[in-house]
Amino acid sequence: xxxxxxxxxxxxxxxxxxxxxxxxxxxxxxxxxxxxxxxxxxxxxxxxxxxxxxxxxxxxxxxxxxxxxxxxxxxxxxxxxxxxxxxxxxxxxxxxxxxxxxxxxxxxxxxxxxxxxxxxxxxxxxxxxxxxxxxxxxxxxxxxxxxxxxxxxxxxxxxxxxxxxxxxxxxxxxxxxxxxxxxxxxxxx
Amino acid sequence: xxxxxxxxxxxxxxxxxxxxxxxxxxxxxxxxxxxxxxxxxxxxxxxxxxxxxxxxxxxxxxxxxxxxxxxxxxxxxxxxxxxxxxxxxxxxxxxxxxxxxxxxxxxxxxxxxxxxxxxxxxxxxxxxxxxxxxxxxxxxxxxxxxxxxxxxxxxxxxxxxxxxxxxxxxxxxxxxxxxxxxxxxxxxxxxxxxxxxxxxxxxxxxxxxxxxxxxxxxxxxxxxxxxxxxxxxxxxxxxxxxxxxxxxxxxxxxxxxxxxxxxxxxxxxxxxxxxxxxxxxxxxxxxxxxxxxxxxxxxxxxxxxxxxxxxxxxxxxxxxxxxxxxx
Numbered sequence: 001x002x003x004x005x006x007x008x009x010x011x012x013x014x015x016x017x018x019x020x021x022x023x024x025x026x027x028x029x030x031x032x033x034x035x036x037x038x039x040x041x042x043x044x045x046x047x048x049x050x051x052x053x054x055x056x057x058x059x060x061x062x063x064x065x066x067x068x069x070x071x072x073x074x075x076x077x078x079x080x081x082x083x084x085x086x087x088x089x090x091x092x093x094x095x096x097x098x099x100x101x102x103x104x105x106x107x108x109x110x111x112x113x114x115x116x117x118x119x120x121x122x123x124x125x126x127x128x129x130x131x132x133x134x135x136x137x138x139x140x141x142x143x144x145x146x147x148x149x150x151x152x153x154x155x156x157x158x159x160x161x162x163x164x165x166x167x168x169x170x171x172x173x174x175x176x177x178x179x180x181x182x183x184x185x186x187x188x189x
Numbered sequence: 190x191x192x193x194x195x196x197x198x199x200x201x202x203x204x205x206x207x208x209x210x211x212x213x214x215x216x217x218x219x220x221x222x223x224x225x226x227x228x229x230x231x232x233x234x235x236x237x238x239x240x241x242x243x244x245x246x247x248x249x250x251x252x253x254x255x256x257x258x259x260x261x262x263x264x265x266x267x268x269x270x271x272x273x274x275x276x277x278x279x280x281x282x283x284x285x286x287x288x289x290x291x292x293x294x295x296x297x298x299x300x301x302x303x304x305x306x307x308x309x310x311x312x313x314x315x316x317x318x319x320x321x322x323x324x325x326x327x328x329x330x331x332x333x334x335x336x337x338x339x340x341x342x343x344x345x346x347x348x349x350x351x352x353x354x355x356x357x358x359x360x361x362x363x364x365x366x367x368x369x370x371x372x373x374x375x376x377x378x379x380x381x382x383x384x385x386x387x388x389x390x391x392x393x394x395x396x397x398x399x400x401x402x403x404x405x406x407x408x409x410x411x412x413x414x415x416x417x418x419x420x421x422x423x424x425x426x427x428x429x430x431x432x433x434x435x436x437x438x439x440x441x442x443x444x445x446x447x448x449x450x451x452x453x454x455x456x457x458x459x460x461x462x463x464x465x466x467x468x469x470x471x472x473x474x475x476x477x478x479x480x481x482x483x484x485x486x487x488x489x490x491x492x493x494x495x496x497x498x499x500x501x502x503x504x505x506x507x508x509x510x511x512x513x514x515x516x
Contacts, residue, residue, distance in 0.1 A: 015245065015248050016248060016251070016252065019248060019249055019252045020252050020255075023249075023252050023253065027393075027396050027397060027400060028396055030396070030399075030400055031395075031396035031399045031400060034399055034400065034403050035399060035508075037506075039403060040400060040403050040404055044253070048246065048249050048250075048253070051245075051249050052242055052245050052246060052249070055245050056238070056241075056242070056245070113235065116235050117235060117238060117239045117242060120235060120236055120239035121239050121242065121243055124239060124240065124243055135240040136240060136243075136244050138201075138240075139236075139237040139240040139241055140240055140241045140244040142205075161194070161198065162194060165194040165197045165198065166194070168197065168233070168236060169193070169194075169197065171236065172232050172233070172236055175232075175236075176232075
C-alpha cells in the first residue's frame with residue numbers, strides 16, 4: 001500500500017488494513033527503544049501510542065503528509081520515547097542527536113490533554129456496556145442517534161439520547177473528580 | 190429532555206460540524222460569553238476523542254494479537270529444535286564441509302580447524318597472560334557432543350582492543366542507529382535478493398537478534414547481587430544449515446558497579462562470576478534459533494566462524510554486538 005492509500009483507508013474508517021501495514025514497523029522501533037534503555041514492553045506501548053496519534057492526526061482531512069508515513073510514525077515514536085525518558089529520569093535536557101524528532105506541535109501532542117484523555121479512558125472502562133456501545137457508535141462510527149436507537153433496541157430515539165447524555169454527563173463528572181489527584185505532577189525527589 | 194442534556198446535544202452538533210454557518214457562529218459567540226459552556230465544549234470534545242481513541246486502541250490490539258506469530262514467540266520450541274537438530278546435523282555437516290572450507294572466498298569466515306573429536310572438559314582453566322588480565326578458557330558443556338575447546342593462544346591484547354571499540358567516552362555502548370528511511374524489508378527477504386557473499390547472521394537481522402536477547406536472556410542473578418558487569422567474547426561455527434557448533438566463550442573483562450575494571454587478582458577471585466557470564470552467553474547462543482548461514486560469492490551457504498560479544502550491564506541489560514571486520 002502506498003502512503004496515500006493508507007491515509008485514505010484510515011479516513012474511510014477502514015483502519016485495520018492500515019494498522020496491519022504500519023504494524024510491520026514495530027521490530028525496528030522496538031530495537032531502537034531497546035538499544036536506548038527501554039524494554040520490549042514499553043516499546044510496544046509507545047508504538048501503540050504512536051499509532052493512535054498517527055491515526056488521529058491522519059483522520060483529520062486537513063492533515064498533509066510532508067514525509068514518508070513511516071518516517072512520520074518514527075518521528076512520533078521518538079518524540080514519545082524521549083518524553084518517556086524525560087519523565088523517567090527527570091531530565092528535561094535529554095536530547096537525541098538526530099533531526100527526526102518532531103515537536104509536540106507537529107504531532108498535536110499536549111501533555112495536559114493526554115493526561116485528561118487517560119483519565120477519561122479509565123472512566124470509560126467503568127461505564128455500562130450499553131453506554132459504551134452508544135458512545136462508540138456515535139463518536140467513533142459516527143452513526144446518528146436514530147440508527148443507534150434501533151440497533152440497541154431503545155424504545156425511542158429520545159430515550160437513547162437521554163441515556164447517552166446522562167451517561168456522558170456522569171462520565172465527565174467522574175473524570176473531573178479524578179483529575180485533581182491524577183493531574184498532580186510527578187513528585188520530585 | 191432536561192435542559193443541560195439539550196445543551197450537550199447542541200455541543201455535539203457543533204463539534205461534529207452539523208450546525209449551519211449561522212448557528213455555528215452564534216454558538217461560538219455564546220461560548221465566548223459563557224466560560225462554563227466553553228469548558229463543557231472542551232470536555233465533550235476530549236470525551237469524544239477518548240471514545241474514538243479507545244476504539245482505535247482496540248483495533249490496534251486486535252492487529253497486535255494477530256501479529257504475534259513470529260518464530261521467537263515460542264523460544265522453547267525454537268530452542269529445543271535447534272539443540273536436537275543441531276546435534277545431528279551439525280556433526281554431519283560440519284565434518285563434510287571442513288574439506289570444502291579452503292575454497293571459500295576471503296569475505297567468508299572459515300571455521301578454525303579444531304580437532305573434532307576431542308572430549309570437552311567441563312572446567313574453566315584460568316590462563317595467566319603477562320599484564321593485568323586473566324584469560325578464561327571457557328569449555329562448553331557437551332550437549333551435542335560436538336563442542337570443542339578453544340584455541341588457548343587467543344590473543345588477549347586484541348580482545349582489549351575489540352572490547353574498547355564499540356564503547357563511547359562514558360564507557361557505555363554506543364546507541365545503535367538504524368536507517369529508518371530505507372530499511373524497508375526484513376532480513377529474510379533480502380536473502381533471496383542478495384546473492385553476494387555474506388557473513389552468517391541471526392535470522393531476520395540484528396534487530397530481531399536484539400529483541401530475542403531482550404526477551405529471552407536474563408542477567409545472572411549472582412552477578413547482579415555482587416554488582417558485577419562483564420563482557421564475554423563468544424565464538425562459534427555456523428554450518429550450512431545455520432546450526433551452531435563449537436560454542437566457546439571467554440569473559441574478557443569484568444567491571445564493578447562503578448565501571449571500574451577488575452584487575453587480575455580480582456578477576457581470579459571473581460572467576461565464578463566470570464563463569465556465570467560465560468555460561469549464560471553460551472547457553473544463549475546454543476538455544477538461539479538457527480542462524481542464516483554465510484554464503485560465498487555465488488550465494489551458496491558455507492561454514493563460517495562467528496564472533497559476537499555479550500555485554501552484561503547493570504542493572505540488568507545485556508547487549509550483544511559484533512565487531513565489524515575492517516580489512
